[in-house]
Amino acid sequence: MARDPKHDILFEPIDIGPKTLRNRFYQVPHCIGAGSDKPGFQAAHRSMKAEGGWSGINTEYLSIHPESDDTHRLSARLWDEGDVRNLRAMTDYIHKYDALAGVEMWYGGSHAPCMESRCTPRGPSQYASEFETMTYCKEMDLDDIEMVQGYYVDAARRARDAGFDIVYVYGAHSYLPLQFLSPYYNKRTDKYGGSLENRARFWIETLEKVKKAVGDECAIATRFAVDTLIADAGVEVEEDGLKFVELADPFVDVWDVNVGDIAEWGEDAGPSRFYRQGHQIPWQKYIKQVSKKPVLGVGRFTDPEKMAEVIRAGHLDIIGAARPSIADPFLPQKIDEGRADDIRTCIGCNVCISRWEIGGPPMICTQNATSGEEYRRGWHPEKFPKAGSDDSFLVVGSGPSGSECARVLMERGYTVHLVDDGDKIGGHINDVASLPGLGEWGYHRDYREVQLGKLVKKNKESQIALGASRLGVDDCLEYGADKIIIASGAQWNTDGTNALTHDPIQGIDASLPTHLTPEQVFAGDKPIGKKVMILNCDPYFMAPSLAQKLHEAGHEVTIATGVGLGHYMHFTLEAPNMHRMLHEFGIEVIGDVWASQAEANRIQLYPIFGDGYRREYRGPGKLPRRENTHFDWHEFDSLVLVTGRHSDCELFNGLKARKDEWAGNDVKGVYVIGDAWAPKLMADATFDGHRLAREIEGSDPQHPEPYIREVAVWGTPHMPGGKFEIEYES
Amino acid sequence: MKILVPIKQVGVLDEDFEIRDDGRDVDLDYLDFELNEWDDYSWEEALRLQEEFGDAVEIVPLAVGPEEAEEGLRKCLAKGGERGIRVWDDAMQGSDPMAVARVIAKVAEREQADMVFAGALASDHGFAQTGVSVAAQLGWSQVAVVSKLDYQPGDNSVKVNRELEGGLEEVLSVQTPAVLTIQLGINEPRYASLRGIKQAKAKPVEELSHGDLGLSDEDVGEAGSASRVRRMYLPEKGQAELIEGTPAEQAERLVEIINELKGVA
Numbered sequence: 001m002a003r004d005p006k007h008d009i010l011f012e013p014i015d016i017g018p019k020t021l022r023n024r025f026y027q028v029p030h031c032i033g034a035g036s037d038k039p040g041f042q043a044a045h046r047s048m049k050a051e052g053g054w055s056g057i058n059t060e061y062l063s064i065h066p067e068s069d070d071t072h073r074l075s076a077r078l079w080d081e082g083d084v085r086n087l088r089a090m091t092d093y094i095h096k097y098d099a100l101a102g103v104e105m106w107y108g109g110s111h112a113p114c115m116e117s118r119c120t121p122r123g124p125s126q127y128a129s130e131f132e133t134m135t136y137c138k139e140m141d142l143d144d145i146e147m148v149q150g151y152y153v154d155a156a157r158r159a160r161d162a163g164f165d166i167v168y169v170y171g172a173h174s175y176l177p178l179q180f181l182s183p184y185y186n187k188r189t190d191k192y193g194g195s196l197e198n199r200a201r202f203w204i205e206t207l208e209k210v211k212k213a214v215g216d217e218c219a220i221a222t223r224f225a226v227d228t229l230i231a232d233a234g235v236e237v238e239e240d241g242l243k244f245v246e247l248a249d250p251f252v253d254v255w256d257v258n259v260g261d262i263a264e265w266g267e268d269a270g271p272s273r274f275y276r277q278g279h280q281i282p283w284q285k286y287i288k289q290v291s292k293k294p295v296l297g298v299g300r301f302t303d304p305e306k307m308a309e310v311i312r313a314g315h316l317d318i319i320g321a322a323r324p325s326i327a328d329p330f331l332p333q334k335i336d337e338g339r340a341d342d343i344r345t346c347i348g349c350n351v352c353i354s355r356w357e358i359g360g361p362p363m364i365c366t367q368n369a370t371s372g373e374e375y376r377r378g379w380h381p382e383k384f385p386k387a388g389s390d391d392s393f394l395v396v397g398s399g400p401s402g403s404e405c406a407r408v409l410m411e412r413g414y415t416v417h418l419v420d421d422g423d424k425i426g427g428h429i430n431d432v433a434s435l436p437g438l439g440e441w442g443y444h445r446d447y448r449e450v451q452l453g454k455l456v457k458k459n460k461e462s463q464i465a466l467g468a469s470r471l472g473v474d475d476c477l478e479y480g481a482d483k484i485i486i487a488s489g490a491q492w493n494t495d496g497t498n499a500l501t502h503d504p505i506q507g508i509d510a511s512l513p514t515h516l517t518p519e520q521v522f523a524g525d526k527p528i529g530k531k532v533m534i535l536n537c538d539p540y541f542m543a544p545s546l547a548q549k550l551h552e553a554g555h556e557v558t559i560a561t562g563v564g565l566g567h568y569m570h571f572t573l574e575a576p577n578m579h580r581m582l583h584e585f586g587i588e589v590i591g592d593v594w595a596s597q598a599e600a601n602r603i604q605l606y607p608i609f610g611d612g613y614r615r616e617y618r619g620p621g622k623l624p625r626r627e628n629t630h631f632d633w634h635e636f637d638s639l640v641l642v643t644g645r646h647s648d649c650e651l652f653n654g655l656k657a658r659k660d661e662w663a664g665n666d667v668k669g670v671y672v673i674g675d676a677w678a679p680k681l682m683a684d685a686t687f688d689g690h691r692l693a694r695e696i697e698g699s700d701p702q703h704p705e706p707y708i709r710e711v712a713v714w715g716t717p718h719m720p721g722g723k724f725e726i727e728y729e730s
Numbered sequence: 731m732k733i734l735v736p737i738k739q740v741g742v743l744d745e746d747f748e749i750r751d752d753g754r755d756v757d758l759d760y761l762d763f764e765l766n767e768w769d770d771y772s773w774e775e776a777l778r779l780q781e782e783f784g785d786a787v788e789i790v791p792l793a794v795g796p797e798e799a800e801e802g803l804r805k806c807l808a809k810g811g812e813r814g815i816r817v818w819d820d821a822m823q824g825s826d827p828m829a830v831a832r833v834i835a836k837v838a839e840r841e842q843a844d845m846v847f848a849g850a851l852a853s854d855h856g857f858a859q860t861g862v863s864v865a866a867q868l869g870w871s872q873v874a875v876v877s878k879l880d881y882q883p884g885d886n887s888v889k890v891n892r893e894l895e896g897g898l899e900e901v902l903s904v905q906t907p908a909v910l911t912i913q914l915g916i917n918e919p920r921y922a923s924l925r926g927i928k929q930a931k932a933k934p935v936e937e938l939s940h941g942d943l944g945l946s947d948e949d950v951g952e953a954g955s956a957s958r959v960r961r962m963y964l965p966e967k968g969q970a971e972l973i974e975g976t977p978a979e980q981a982e983r984l985v986e987i988i989n990e991l992k993g994v995a
Contacts, residue, residue: 394924415924419921457762460801461924465921478925479923479924480923480925480926480929481924
């Protein structure tokens with residue numbers, strides 16, 4: 001199909017300084033866990049987007065000097081020739097697709113803990129980072145300012161030498177230039193502090209120097225948090241924000257604007273739980289009123305209608321995207337070809353971001369199982385190797401892993417029967433997407449539903465059997481499939497079994513009318529009383545989400561938790577607003593407790609650190625500490641059990657137990673994926689299904705094949721011509 | 731006891747399609763074919779009787795249609811039944827429900843069928859006439875739009891329910907042999923297994939022409955039809971207009987339209 005003329009505006013070229021973007025789709029800098037140390041990952045992930053139609057693609061934040069070392073998190077670096085060599089791969093691959101490559105030059109100030117380099121970072125004043133609270137910076141004197149500005153210039157030259165077309169001076173997310181601009185950080189009284197002009201001086205001088213050094217060959221970009229969301233304690237868009245844009249405009253070729261800071265950067269990378277598409281427009285839209293240069297910004301733009309609208313309305317010139325480009329690197333091409341229904345829409349879960357927050361393991365994506373696997377596994381999101389045999393497949397369960405596995409097998413040309421007793425594809429996503437704020441997570445199901453619907457038409461022998469009766473071991477063996485894949489998911493524990501004690505809790509029993517698993521809450525068959533206690537030992541969203549759902553339904557909710565409530569939501573940037581919300585709703589959280597026993601309407605809790613702090617050996621059968629003696633009973637009308645999950649693997653185990661009957665039934669293999677293998681993140685369940693479908697011809701498809709590892713190689717120095725041997729100073 | 735189940739591969743339109751040059755049907759290039767949804771239910775009803783009474787009941791799917799109709803027969807045979815019948819030849823092109831019913835009736839006689847279960851209608855043309863016409867041709871009793879069925883092999887009558895207006899349910903006894911047209915929802919059709927699909931490929935499908943059934947050229951095709959499609963077309967679209975531009979421009983255009991409709995100069 002042809003492109004909708006309404007979207008033509010998204011495909012108009014636009015000049016940025018000496019360069020031209022061929023359309024309005026632009027991947028802003030975002031972390032992936034590649035940096036300069038995994039050049040293959042970096043080059044393949046970024047150039048995949050160039051192939052998919054993005055006209056500008058950036059690295060993640062790129063450290064300009066060892067003083068800006070973010071270890072344990074993973075940034076790119078452009079400290080020396082070794083880094084130039086490694087990043088060159090990215091620019092070479094991006095340029096094959098007529099796209100521009102950019103770097104985001106980063107100096108963190110006190111937010112960079114310098115754990116590897118052991119340098120002391122510099123800042124406008126001395127303060128402890130509100131993000132890396134152990135780290136203080138040194139207040140810069142005028143020599144320091146000139147030196148650090150020199151670091152930007154040197155790094156810009158290296159960026160140019162590495163083939164980059166766009167060079168950022170990164171001042172969003174509270175990094176150094178913004179620390180000078182914002183009175184929240186800048187307490188100086190000299191010409192770099194006080195008035196707006198003085199606070200803007202460092203940033204503008206830096207832009208000027210970088211432009212002078214490389215501005216003829218590279219577009220100069222700056223990423224600017226136009227409002228730091230703390231009113232006049234920081235930067236406000238209609239005050240310092242606009243004034244700064246006016247002052248810096250002559251030295252900038254393209255503005256990349258957002259809001260917020262680093263400690264709560266989920267206000268920028270807004271999770272779908274709290275923020276809709278275009279949520280930053282109320283701030284971003286001001287910039288074009290004063291700037292003469294192109295303006296771009298993010299807002300998890302996934303819908304071409306919305307993209308065209310913000311450009312037509314004059315809010316932005318270029319659509320910036322990080323997460324939507326991860327979920328679908330081919331988003332621009334699909335819009336161009338009028339295939340909007342083929343877009344793998346970002347669900348806004350922020351699991352991609354969680355990896356950087358954890359400290360830099362390779363990025364993953366819930367929607368796009370190939371993300372991060374481009375280089376190391378050679379996976380292309382839109383291309384699949386042809387089926388390697390005539391085998392037919394029975395996939396039992398259409399949740400994240402089963403639906404993905406069936407989709408990829410069908411893409412490869414295999415005949416697949418996907419069977420689920422539910423009426424809809426998606427398995428437990430259908431429940432999860434019904435939780436408050438998580439409706440967009442349903443895009444995971446929707447994408448697969450649409451694709452499977454198309455694929456099943458291409459092969460009349462394939463079939464999607466929904467609302468089917470639950471298959472047993474005999475049904476599977478006699479089904480006539482060459483290979484059987486079990487994706488039957490997981491269930492919440494009914495007896496209180498949990499991660500702390502690894503045992504059930506005396507008296508907890510979801511067959512009682514007053515004790516409920518989350519599935520029973522979703523099913524709605526059991527009445528729920530006014531006073532609800534949620535017992536939580538799960539570190540992710542289920543307990544906070546159920547608390548919100550039940551509060552909104554008029555219940556009085558208390559959460560007793562043995563693990564950090566929604567701990568993983570710190571990594572997905574959902575935690576701050578989740579905690580604000582629980583507070584606002586008056587939901588009491590009893591932390592650091594666990595349950596010793598329960599009855600129909602009350603539960604006994606104890607402090608998990610209630611036992612003695614002194615440890616000594618007291619002989620067999622005796623605890624090496626004083627036993628806890630503190631127990632409190634709490635009453636409830638209904639108890640919700642978010643204590644842990646277990647695989648629903650009865651079918652798989654049943655099939656394994658009858659392995660001797662496989663050959664007689666012409667069954668060549670039986671595999672288990674997703675939560676049925678072990679409960680895991682939706683992203684990892686999706687990966688399981690995808691991986692099995694790609695590796696099904698291998699000798700042991702159940703277990704992953706090795707992937708290409710990118711590690712330092714002994715005997716190969718990082719610096720060209722440098723040394724690698726062990727040599728001590730003498 | 732034999733049940734004949736006529737089925738149809740219906741045309742499903744692509745998103746974009748074109749009308750044939752003669753203006754009397756959709757261009758075949760724009761059609762996908764799949765088994766008529768109603769026939770899934772009539773075949774399932776036959777399968778259930780066959781399962782319940784075993785060898786006492788034989789069920790045979792029948793398609794009156796060109797080669798692609800065989801796919802529908804194989805789809806049925808993947809779930810059960812041992813053989814199918816397909817009747818077609820060039821002279822049958824353009825047959826209306828009456829002409830198709832004449833063919834089905836001949837097959838029912840040849841097979842010595844006791845009952846015919848037909849879908850209440852086909853989703854593409856929606857005549858809802860073929861089944862009842864078969865009964866007329868055979869002189870059998872018939873009940874249309876059956877929503878429940880109760881039958882024991884050997885009985886000379888079958889008890890059926892029909893849904894009427896206002897949620898009313900009508901229960902009838904009808905003499906066999908009979909033609910029943912089956913309504914959606916009478917049962918929950920099963921899915922075929924991969925084994926069933928593989929086995930169906932080997933099951934015999936007898937291919938017959940109208941001549942084999944003792945019908946003449948005048949009995950089939952347009953000659954044997956009581957109706958003839960004169961024209962098929964897309965009606966003119968309504969007067970919707972997408973108003974574009976800035977809010978001010980949109981408001982201006984809106985006022986213009988209102989004035990036009992009101993007849994203000």
